[in-house]
Amino acid sequence: MLNSAPAATAPVLDVRNLALRFKDTPANIVDGISFSVREGETLCIVGESGCGKSVTALALMGLLPRSVARVTSGTAMFGGSDLLTLPQRAMADIRGNTISMIFQEPMTSLNPSYRIGEQIGEVVLRHKRVTRAQARQRALEMLDRVRIPAAASRLDDYPHELSGGMRQRVMIAMALANDPALLIADEPTTALDVTIQAQIVDLIEELQKETGTALIMITHDLGVVAEIADRVSVMYAGHIVEEGPVEAIFDDPQHPYTIGLMSSVPSIGPRSGRLATIGGLVPTIDRMPSGCRFSPRCPFVQADCLKAHAPLSTFGPEHRAACYFAPLETVFAEAAS
Amino acid sequence: MLSYIARRLVIAVPTLILVSVFVFVLQKLLPGDPALVLAGEERDPEVLEFIREKYRLNDPVIYQYFHWMKAMLQGDLGISLRTQQPVATLIADKLPVTIQLAIMAMVIAFAIGIPAGILSAVHKGTAVDYIANFIALSGLSIPNFWLGIMLILLVSVQLGWLPASGYESPFTDPVKSLQTMIMPGFVLGTALAATLMRHTRSAMLGVMKADYIRTARAKGVLENAVIIKHAFRNALLPIVTLSALLFGELLAGAVLTEQIFTIPGFGKLIVDAVFTRDYAVVQGIVMCTAAGFILMNLIADVLYFLLNPRMRSSL
Ligand SMILES: Nc1ncnc2c1ncn2[C@@H]1O[C@H](COP(=O)(O)OP(=O)(O)O)[C@@H](O)[C@H]1O
Numbered sequence: 135m136l137n138s139a140p141a142a143t144a145p146v147l148d149v150r151n152l153a154l155r156f157k158d159t160p161a162n163i164v165d166g167i168s169f170s171v172r173e174g175e176t177l178c179i180v181g182e183s184g185c186g187k188s189v190t191a192l193a194l195m196g197l198l199p200r201s202v203a204r205v206t207s208g209t210a211m212f213g214g215s216d217l218l219t220l221p222q223r224a225m226a227d228i229r230g231n232t233i234s235m236i237f238q239e240p241m242t243s244l245n246p247s248y249r250i251g252e253q254i255g256e257v258v259l260r261h262k263r264v265t266r267a268q269a270r271q272r273a274l275e276m277l278d279r280v281r282i283p284a285a286a287s288r289l290d291d292y293p294h295e296l297s298g299g300m301r302q303r304v305m306i307a308m309a310l311a312n313d314p315a316l317l318i319a320d321e322p323t324t325a326l327d328v329t330i331q332a333q334i335v336d337l338i339e340e341l342q343k344e345t346g347t348a349l350i351m352i353t354h355d356l357g358v359v360a361e362i363a364d365r366v367s368v369m370y371a372g373h374i375v376e377e378g379p380v381e382a383i384f385d386d387p388q389h390p391y392t393i394g395l396m397s398s399v400p401s402i403g404p405r406s407g408r409l410a411t412i413g414g415l416v417p418t419i420d421r422m423p424s425g426c427r428f429s430p431r432c433p434f435v436q437a438d439c440l441k442a443h444a445p446l447s448t449f450g451p452e453h454r455a456a457c458y459f460a461p462l463e464t465v466f467a468e469a470a471s
Numbered sequence: 472m473l474s475y476i477a478r479r480l481v482i483a484v485p486t487l488i489l490v491s492v493f494v495f496v497l498q499k500l501l502p503g504d505p506a507l508v509l510a511g512e513e514r515d516p517e518v519l520e521f522i523r524e525k526y527r528l529n530d531p532v533i534y535q536y537f538h539w540m541k542a543m544l545q546g547d548l549g550i551s552l553r554t555q556q557p558v559a560t561l562i563a564d565k566l567p568v569t570i571q572l573a574i575m576a577m578v579i580a581f582a583i584g585i586p587a588g589i590l591s592a593v594h595k596g597t598a599v600d601y602i603a604n605f606i607a608l609s610g611l612s613i614p615n616f617w618l619g620i621m622l623i624l625l626v627s628v629q630l631g632w633l634p635a636s637g638y639e640s641p642f643t644d645p646v647k648s649l650q651t652m653i654m655p656g657f658v659l660g661t662a663l664a665a666t667l668m669r670h671t672r673s674a675m676l677g678v679m680k681a682d683y684i685r686t687a688r689a690k691g692v693l694e695n696a697v698i699i700k701h702a703f704r705n706a707l708l709p710i711v712t713l714s715a716l717l718f719g720e721l722l723a724g725a726v727l728t729e730q731i732f733t734i735p736g737f738g739k740l741i742v743d744a745v746f747t748r749d750y751a752v753v754q755g756i757v758m759c760t761a762a763g764f765i766l767m768n769l770i771a772d773v774l775y776f777l778l779n780p781r782m783r784s785s786l
């Protein structure tokens with residue numbers, strides 16, 4: 135079932151029951167989510183915009199300022215320590231070194247005042263005992279590896295001299311310069327031209343194969359998921375509603391939200407027609423429904439759904455969904471009889 | 472780059488001409504007869520006539536203007552009616568004093584304003600921010616003459632630490648020179664520090680929100696380096712531009728401050744010249760100040776270019 139890593143390998147990152155709350159908001163923006171990712175494996179976190187994917191990633195990186203949001207529960211075990219309770223200094227030693235992150239906005243994510251060679255070199259100098267010359271050499275090597283043509287001549291370019299796709303390559307070079315154990319990519323292609331998107335996804339996939347890094351790819355592009363995911367976690371309004379191997383998610387989705395999501399992708403969607411589109415809007419944080427957060431949009435909603443959200447129940451190897459009525463075939467069968 | 476500077480210099484010419492016309496006309500409109508001032512107690516019409524003739528006060532105004540311009544282009548700013556010295560010499564004497572004072576004030580303004588601005592931006596909304604803003608507001612609202620007098624009373628009269636007045640060239644006695652400059656420099660510098668602090672704060676607040684700051688943190692860069700290397704470096708642009716302009720203003724002379732500390736700089740020269748209707752000196756100073764201001768503007772632009780890679784490569 136799993137194609138890349140044997141299930142026995144201990145996860146690189148293991149997030150348990152993570153909850154986050156913004157200051158002055160009545161509910162957790164991310165609530166009790168768990169996921170893990172192993173060496174060489176790609177976990178895709180998918181979900182509509184605003185469901186809490188980025189804040190989750192930032193929280194794991196220790197990049198959510200305490201003044202803005204706080205972790206209200208959970209652990210995130212990485213290399214024997216809990217990222218959520220590590221002191222700031224220890225977290226800074228991890229960032230860019232053993233965990234790296236690339237962002238959605240390549241146009242603005244590089245410092246306009248420094249040459250890209252310097253910016254890549256900086257992350258090496260920060261974490262490794264190297265000379266400036268060695269850091270520069272490493273930067274050159276990385277530019278080559280992210281397939282920037284004529285890398286040596288690009289080293290002294292400023293960010294504004296590069297296109298969006300090139301800048302995202304530079305970000306990837308920077309993120310992988312210290313051979314991290316985990317790479318978090320937060321919608322790395324969303325801001326790019328469609329033609330460039332595929333190149334960047336291919337590049338990330340190839341580099342991951344070469345380095346064996348664990349990859350968390352945050353996206354709402356199911357095409358990307360189909361291409362690179364080993365496992366998928368589907369997020370809805372701060373909850374994980376379904377998780378499983380990519381084949382299971384595409385071929386046998388269990389949660390009504392996942393089913394709706396799949397049917398909105400015509401070419402890959404399974405048994406089309408079950409849920410043409412998902413009506414309604416994602417709930418905002420100040421009017422989060424109690425119980426299942428998808429209930430206001432769910433065509434199968436029952437009284438139970440409003441009381442408490444369903445726990446994740448198992449539907450196959452590593453395949454779980456949080457719905458009282460899954461598999462829905464049972465519901466249909468009952469309704470028909 | 473060079474062509475850009477050249478272009479800017481060409482643009483500066485009409486500005487200077489405009490200033491010169493303005494200065495000249497304004498002078499002519501002022502009441503009072505310079506010949507009378509010059510003659511002092513003397514009221515002999517013949518003497519007055521001689522003076523008018525000598526200083527071309529009888530010529531049509533337009534002739535006087537062109538005559539003045541022509542001389543000025545040759546570096547001759549005229550002769551002071553009062554002291555009989557060439558205006559150029561007077562200015563050359565006073566300018567170093569004013570420049571020294573301006574530098575002193577700028578150093579103090581930077582030393583206070585920039586760290587305070589950075590701190591209040593980084594600690595936005597905390598006690599640090601409020602205290603810095605309160606001090607800045609005080610700095611802006613306390614009049615220079617009052618602060619100057621208070622400093623003299625406290626530091627010179629009470630404590631006897633620094634001389635209350637006077638001036639010493641840094642080339643003859645550097646220590647004494649510094650001592651005489653500290654208080655006036657502080658008085659001028661604190662007012663500028665407040666302006667500088669507020670601009671630094673707002674520039675830093677803007678920059679700290681940028682995505683590349685998040686990138687720097689994601690690289691594990693420590694917070695101090697994030698603030699200085701990544702944020703402040705990008706906030707520098709507006710700060711540098713502002714500083715050059717503030718420095719230009721300082722060059723125009725700080726009339727009150729120089730008066731209080733009896734510093735023989737531009738400010739004092741201009742006050743004396745105005746009160747004695749010393750036309751040539753006033754005109755010379757204003758032209759000099761205007762040229763200095765334009766120069767500082769140009770320097771601000773050049774620095775802006777040098778600091779901004781995007782602009783640099785567009786040349
Ligand atoms: N500083 C903040 N204060 C309050 N709410 C915020 C803040 N930043 C983001 N949010 C909210 O948190 C939610 C999750 O945002 P995000 O993680 O960026 O979503 P995603 O990455 O899944 O599109 C959004 O609804 C957003 O409005």
Ligand SMILES: [Mg+2]
Pocket residue numbers: 184187188189320321
């Ligand atoms: Mg996002």
